[in-house]
Amino acid sequence: MGEILVLVDHVDGAVRKPTLELLTLARRIGEPSAVFLGKGADAATETLGRYGAQKIYVVDAAEVDEYLVVPKADALAQVAGAVNPAAILVPSSPDGREVGARVAVRLGSGLITDAVDVVAGENGPETEQSVFAATYQVRAHVTKGTPIITVKPNAATPEEAPATPAVESVAVKFSAAATGTKVVSRAPREKSDRPELTEADIVVSGGRGVNGAENFVVIERVADALGAAVGASRAAVDAGWYPHSHQVGQTGTQVSPQLYIAAGISGAIQHRAGMQTSKTIVAINKDEDAPIFDLVDYGVVGDLFKVLPQLEEEINKRK
Amino acid sequence: MKIVVCVKYVPDATADRGFNEDGTTDRESVDSLLSELDEYAIEQALQIVESGVEAEITYLTVGPDDATDALRKALAMGGDNAVHVNDDDIQGTDALGTSLILAKAIEANGYDLVICGMASTDGGMGVVPAMLAERLGVPQVTYLDEVKVEGGVVKGRREGDTATEQVEASLPAVISVTDRTGEARFPSFKGIMAARKKPLESKDLDDLGIDSDEVGLSAAWSTVDAATARPARTKGEVVTDEGEGGVQLATFLAAKKFI
Numbered sequence: 144m145g146e147i148l149v150l151v152d153h154v155d156g157a158v159r160k161p162t163l164e165l166l167t168l169a170r171r172i173g174e175p176s177a178v179f180l181g182k183g184a185d186a187a188t189e190t191l192g193r194y195g196a197q198k199i200y201v202v203d204a205a206e207v208d209e210y211l212v213v214p215k216a217d218a219l220a221q222v223a224g225a226v227n228p229a230a231i232l233v234p235s236s237p238d239g240r241e242v243g244a245r246v247a248v249r250l251g252s253g254l255i256t257d258a259v260d261v262v263a264g265e266n267g268p269e270t271e272q273s274v275f276a277a278t279y280q281v282r283a284h285v286t287k288g289t290p291i292i293t294v295k296p297n298a299a300t301p302e303e304a305p306a307t308p309a310v311e312s313v314a315v316k317f318s319a320a321a322t323g324t325k326v327v328s329r330a331p332r333e334k335s336d337r338p339e340l341t342e343a344d345i346v347v348s349g350g351r352g353v354n355g356a357e358n359f360v361v362i363e364r365v366a367d368a369l370g371a372a373v374g375a376s377r378a379a380v381d382a383g384w385y386p387h388s389h390q391v392g393q394t395g396t397q398v399s400p401q402l403y404i405a406a407g408i409s410g411a412i413q414h415r416a417g418m419q420t421s422k423t424i425v426a427i428n429k430d431e432d433a434p435i436f437d438l439v440d441y442g443v444v445g446d447l448f449k450v451l452p453q454l455e456e457e458i459n460k461r462k
Numbered sequence: 463m464k465i466v467v468c469v470k471y472v473p474d475a476t477a478d479r480g481f482n483e484d485g486t487t488d489r490e491s492v493d494s495l496l497s498e499l500d501e502y503a504i505e506q507a508l509q510i511v512e513s514g515v516e517a518e519i520t521y522l523t524v525g526p527d528d529a530t531d532a533l534r535k536a537l538a539m540g541g542d543n544a545v546h547v548n549d550d551d552i553q554g555t556d557a558l559g560t561s562l563i564l565a566k567a568i569e570a571n572g573y574d575l576v577i578c579g580m581a582s583t584d585g586g587m588g589v590v591p592a593m594l595a596e597r598l599g600v601p602q603v604t605y606l607d608e609v610k611v612e613g614g615v616v617k618g619r620r621e622g623d624t625a626t627e628q629v630e631a632s633l634p635a636v637i638s639v640t641d642r643t644g645e646a647r648f649p650s651f652k653g654i655m656a657a658r659k660k661p662l663e664s665k666d667l668d669d670l671g672i673d674s675d676e677v678g679l680s681a682a683w684s685t686v687d688a689a690t691a692r693p694a695r696t697k698g699e700v701v702t703d704e705g706e707g708g709v710q711l712a713t714f715l716a717a718k719k720f721i
Contacts, residue, residue, distance in 0.1 A: 241589065244590075282688040323601030442700035458712055
């Protein structure tokens with residue numbers, strides 16, 4: 144089995160869930176090796192090993208944090224050049240897809256973005272993508288070079304496969320371009336006790352019908368009763384009612400939870416593109432003709448300010 | 463200075479899009495238009511000039527005959543001229559090939575700043591700006607929610623993976639902007655009339671010194687094995703709230719074991 148490089152997504156060594164999904168997928172197509180860039184590798188070793196990393200390549204260089212994308216691409220391309228992997232998996236995040244893009248050009252390799260599944264195929268890894276606002280499923284594979292695949296969060300359920308990884312420190316020779324774009328400052332997003340949007344099993348979202356930032360508490364209370372993440376439509380975000388990091392849609396986050404509850408969201412294409420692969424969809428909307436109702440497994444035509452508090456009370460009663 | 467804005471002519475995202483038998487995007491049975499996400503790139507180029515930066519704005523597209531529609535719309539919003547790379551051998555080109563064509567055309571035109579949208583509304587990969595920067599060998603300042611050009615430096619705010627980042631680079635550079643940079647203007651009637659007279663140059667692969675076997679479907683580095691329409695979701699039960707809507711919904715969620 145060939146070596147599969149997995150680019151680790153982490154914050155100072157705290158490994159984020161998509162990486163565990165990537166390691167799980169990597170085991171289907173080869174032997175996973177983690178590529179850890181930046182500070183905190185020691186803190187990450189145990190977790191990466193628990194999810195099956197056989198090796199960890201560590202590039203502990205300040206450039207990775209101080210400059211945008213290129214140092215990461217340099218590091219990943221250099222490790223790939225040295226170990227000649229069977230495939231490279233990276234998270235479908237802004238940084239991940241751009242690192243993948245640059246490494247693809249550099250290695251002369253095909254690139255597939257936003258895979259929602261990866262399996263072993265006759266011609267190497269086969270991917271599944273959800274395209275055209277999730278109206279089509281596309282199966283594809285890379286035909287040239289080392290397949291580079293960016294994988295969306297929630298593409299797999301992380302499964303443990305404990306290994307004791309060999310840790311290898313790699314000294315990267317950075318390109319002249321590496322220091323081209325300086326990251327002048329970095330403001331971490333506000334921490335919340337709620338699950339992350341991309342990782343949550345249940346998402347409760349509010350839209351134009353919520354009608355004000357102060358009213359989002361109605362959405363949040365139902366989310367908390369269900370242990371869900373909170374989402375928002377572009378209309379609600381553009382109006383400044385909820386932070387952009389919570390935007391569900393084509394240009395925000397694309398989610399695929401077990402349950403998606405849309406409240407006060409009409410269901411424009413921009414929103415549908417971000418949620419219509421959810422397993423179960425529920426909507427509450429005043430307008431019985433809202434296009435969102437075409438997608439639902441269950442819908443309530445009504446005032447969200449009456450339906451949601453009643454729902455919340457009922458959930459708490461039944462717990 | 464020279465600003466090049468890359469735009470794409472795409473099948474209308476609100477129509478029923480689909481695929482050809484060879485796995486390429488069906489561009490025939492659906493009307494196409496300027497990708498909505500590129501309008502934000504055009505808007506930012508125009509605002510940079512309006513902020514006092516002296517610049518010539520060139521729009522660049524790679525696409526079939528009709529793709530001039532996208533360029534004319536861009537020119538109607540403002541800017542100076544346009545380049546259309548059009549060649550029968552381009553059909554089916556992937557992002558890697560497209561970035562090669564764009565890079566050659568941008569080099570031929572000359573540039574200080576290249577502005578792209580965050581992604582196309584059809585392929586939606588969002589990788590061409592990074593590939594362009596890689597090929598041109600200049601900094602990438604991408605996924606910007608806010609842009610400013612001042613004294614030969616481009617600065618902006620990027621919603622990164624885990625943090626909000628302030629990023630900057632010296633020109634020349636490639637940037638991409640999101641739909642959060644601000645509403646794009648509508649072309650005025652005067653703008654539409656003026657656009658008809660603005661220069662629009664057509665180029666083929668030969669003009670750019672690109673070998674036809676470097677691009678097109680046969681040169682793509684990945685291949686689609688199957689494209690299947692996802693079965694339309696079957697509309698489930700929709701009830702009207704008559705005072706018990708929340709309870710009814712809870713009963714549904716409980717039956718599905720979410721409660």
